[in-house]
Each structure stands twice: as structure tokens, then as C-alpha cells.
Amino acid sequence: MNDARTEDPRYDVCIALNYYAPYVSGLTEVARVLAEGLAARGRSVAVVTSRHDRSLPRRERIAGVEVFRAPVLAQVGRGVVAPGFPRLVAQVARRSRVLNLHLPMLEAAWIAARCGNVPVVSTYHIDVWVPRTLTTPLQVAAVNRSARRALARSTAVVVNSEDQARYSSQWPVIRGRPWQAISAPCVHREDGRPVHRSSDGLHVGFLGRIVEDKGIPYLVRAFRRHAAPQDRLLIGGDHQDVRGRSAVAEVRAAIGDDQRITLLGFLKGRQIADFYASIDVFALPSVAESFGIVQAEAMMAGVPCVTSDLPGGRYPVVATGFGRLAPPRDPDAIWRAVEELRDLPAEQRAVHAKEARDRFGVAACLDAYQELFDRAASGVPLGHRPASPPGSRPNGEAA
Known part of the structure; x- marks a missing residue:
């Protein structure tokens, strides 16, 4: 050069x-x-x-x-x-x-x-x-x-x-x-098709890198303890090209022989839109999280979220009220939050989805x-701009 x-x-x-x-x-x-x-x-x-x-x-x-x-x-x-x-x-x-x-x-x-x-x-x-x-x-x-x-x-x-x-x-x-x-x-993933729905039960989804800090085994344990026979858990994300160590072995061990849980692998483009269209509740059970783009994109697609009560990671739920917070590493609390969201009316989902698109869009x-x-x-003088969300719900509760 x-x-x-x-x-x-x-x-x-x-x-x-x-x-x-x-x-x-x-x-x-x-x-x-x-x-x-x-x-x-x-x-x-x-x-x-x-x-x-x-x-x-x-x-x-x-x-x-x-x-x-x-x-x-x-x-x-x-x-x-x-x-x-x-x-x-x-x-x-x-x-x-x-x-x-x-x-x-x-x-x-x-x-x-x-x-x-x-x-x-x-x-x-x-x-x-x-x-x-x-x-x-x-x-x-x-x-x-x-x-x-x-x-x-x-x-x-x-x-x-x-x-x-x-x-x-x-x-x-x-x-x-x-x-x-x-x-x-966050990208608005629209026009998805519910290609991954395989029953009339509740479909819960996770999307992200399959690594330790995402806390996926806690979600798997929550599902296996409490889900009904017709319920499904869809886990999408890369477990091969990840920096550091993949956690896919731990996730597979937690899944065991449960046929209700599917590892979808790496998703991109239209596949991500199809994933969001296939689930009723999105779960992000991280033990460390900064924001969680995937949960905000799920909200933008009309899907409520359960996320760990961690600084930064809880912000999308707190800012929109479109979900529930659960303590990290607590499978029972994760599933209680999922149950509270499973029957959220379509009208509320639509209202919250628009708010999420307005707040988190590109x-x-x-x-x-x-x-x-x-x-x-x-060289214009710069000041602090906290941007605290108007109308935020401090307990992360869906309206």
C-alpha cells in the first residue's frame, strides 16, 4: 500500500x-x-x-x-x-x-x-x-x-x-x-414461511452461535422438563465456524434422544425469515449478552421473546415490553416466561412488532x-446522549 x-x-x-x-x-x-x-x-x-x-x-x-x-x-x-x-x-x-x-x-x-x-x-x-x-x-x-x-x-x-x-x-x-x-x-425479516412447523403445539426457537455464553442447555432443560408432547424446540445457528469452542456437544448431550428438539444448523437470508415465521416464542437464555440482535429481529417479525435478565441483553424486551425476563441459568423460570407468552393475541403482537421495527430498524x-x-x-462539540426509551417497562413485561 x-x-x-x-x-x-x-x-x-x-x-x-x-x-x-x-x-x-x-x-x-x-x-x-x-x-x-x-x-x-x-x-x-x-x-x-x-x-x-x-x-x-x-x-x-x-x-x-x-x-x-x-x-x-x-x-x-x-x-x-x-x-x-x-x-x-x-x-x-x-x-x-x-x-x-x-x-x-x-x-x-x-x-x-x-x-x-x-x-x-x-x-x-x-x-x-x-x-x-x-x-x-x-x-x-x-x-x-x-x-x-x-x-x-x-x-x-x-x-x-x-x-x-x-x-x-x-x-x-x-x-x-x-x-x-x-x-x-436489526433487519426486518418479512414474508417468511412456517416451513419448520411440524405439529399444532407450541413452537419455541433459538437462533445464534452455538457457544457457551448463549446458555442453550438451560433452554433445552426447560423444554424437556415442562413441554407437552406436541410442543417443539427449534435451535438454529452455526456450530462449526465459531471463534473459540463450539458448545454443540453440550447441547446435543442436553437434547439426548428427545425427538421434539431439532438442530437446524446455520441459517441465512430467507431461511431466517422462515425460522421466525415457524415459532411462537423466541428464547435467548444467554449467560452473557450485549444486545441480542436475533431477539430484536424476532420482535420485528411479531414474535415475543424470553431473554435473560442481564444488562444490555434485556434492553430490547424492556424497551418494547414485547416479552419476559428470566434469571440466567434457571430452566424453570425460562419455561414460566415462555408459558406467559404463548397465547399473546395477534393484535398485541402486531402493535409490538411495529414498535420494534421503528426502534431497532436499520x-x-x-x-x-x-x-x-x-x-x-x-469537530462539532459532542455531548452525552443516553436515549432512554420513552414508555419503557422496567420489569420487561408485555403490555
Whole structure:
């Protein structure tokens, strides 16, 4: 690459994160939808990420977005060792009006310190969570230290919700910077077909990565203890291309020989719309969660949600009232919440679905980020914008 320090920025925004499409997670989907959405609006967007799959090109253009990938030497847990990644981010960032860092990221502090006068807008998704091992405390401490330093250098900080921010270990730093709550961009999955319905019983669904922090075995135990013979549990999500360790073995062990439970595998595009159209209640039994795009998309499709009562993860239910909260790791409480939602009238589902689409849709997210990036690039003073939801129901109860 030529010298990146040119007089005129080439990109309106450089988005930096450790993983990007085709890898799928909540964090990568936020970045992808944001990048492609801004590009579709005529903004020049670059994404800098790792080349986590060696079959991927070092540089390509995807949906109007220039994607740069740094070579990876090794994978350590959920992270990658990519020595050239920070330097590549700094090079592209210096050719951009704004750098958008997606945290947590081990390299964040180094990057934020080496981008010259380019304004840094950090999107802080969640406190780092990894399955506990002997080295976990060291990993977490290193990532948290890097996040603190990057946040302290940021022109502005974006969080998914005020609830997420205030309960974060990084709140002492975040509250000292201009910060704004912008909900993750969620896609309206419409015109789905109920292709997965196989009985006239209650159909409960989970969609997401099959990893330990999603708490799927607790949902399986809840279903097996309490569900009727005609009820069904549909579990969709990737358990092969996941960073860190897949939890599919634990999920299959929990399922045992129960024929009422189906593992659907990785779903995408129209398949996701069909999944939402096939269920009566969505369940997100996470033990760690930042927002839960899948539950917001379920709401947008007219499906109420049961979610763990965790900061950030509970926000979509609290903000809309379209669901119930349950304590993490409590199968009996999960099923009680499911039962309370199974007969929610169609009229209420429609009203809540529209509210969810208005609140969590892609357009609202793009508008907020676009305004923030423009203000940061122009040097306009930025203040705190908590965006507490009007009419929110603090107990997460459906109206």
C-alpha cells in the first residue's frame, strides 16, 4: 500500500474490527450492516479486519465497501494473532475522516494512539467474556486495559443501550467521554414461511452461535422438563465456524434422544425469515449478552421473546415490553416466561412488532451513526446522549 498520509481523506469512515464477513456474530453483523448501509447512502467506507480464513483475499470490495484483511499467524481462543493488523488499521485510518473501532479488541489502545489527528469513535459492544480457564484472568485483564486506553482517547463512544453502559466495567471511562446509545441495526425479516412447523403445539426457537455464553442447555432443560408432547424446540445457528469452542456437544448431550428438539444448523437470508415465521416464542437464555440482535429481529417479525435478565441483553424486551425476563441459568423460570407468552393475541403482537421495527430498524441506526461521524469529523462539540426509551417497562413485561 502507498503512503497512507494524504492531504485529502479517501474514506469517510474506516471501520476496524477483528472479524468481518463472511464470519457471522452480533458484533460483525453490526459492523457489516453499518458499513454496507453507509456505502449505499453514498459514503466511502473501508473495513480493516483480520484474514481469519486464508481462503479470503487480502483486499476486496463487498457491497460497495473496501475490505482490507491482515494476515493471521495463529488463533488463540476467540482471538487471532495478526501482527500487521494494527499497522494496517492506522494506515487506512489516516486516509479517513473518522475511525470507528469495535471493542473489545486487544489491539485497540495501540491503534487509537497511532492514528494521528483522525477522530476515533469507539463502539463498545460488551465486556469481554470467555470460558474460564487458567489463563482467562490474564486474557480478560489485557483486553480490558486496552479498551480503557482506547476509550479514553476516543472522540466519542457508542454503546447499544444506557443499560449496557452503566453496568459495564468500562463505565467509569465511558461516562467521562461524550457517549451515545445507538441500538444495533436489526433487519426486518418479512414474508417468511412456517416451513419448520411440524405439529399444532407450541413452537419455541433459538437462533445464534452455538457457544457457551448463549446458555442453550438451560433452554433445552426447560423444554424437556415442562413441554407437552406436541410442543417443539427449534435451535438454529452455526456450530462449526465459531471463534473459540463450539458448545454443540453440550447441547446435543442436553437434547439426548428427545425427538421434539431439532438442530437446524446455520441459517441465512430467507431461511431466517422462515425460522421466525415457524415459532411462537423466541428464547435467548444467554449467560452473557450485549444486545441480542436475533431477539430484536424476532420482535420485528411479531414474535415475543424470553431473554435473560442481564444488562444490555434485556434492553430490547424492556424497551418494547414485547416479552419476559428470566434469571440466567434457571430452566424453570425460562419455561414460566415462555408459558406467559404463548397465547399473546395477534393484535398485541402486531402493535409490538411495529414498535420494534421503528426502534431497532436499520435506518434509525444508520441515521444516528451518520450524524455522529459527521459531527466528530467536523469537530462539532459532542455531548452525552443516553436515549432512554420513552414508555419503557422496567420489569420487561408485555403490555
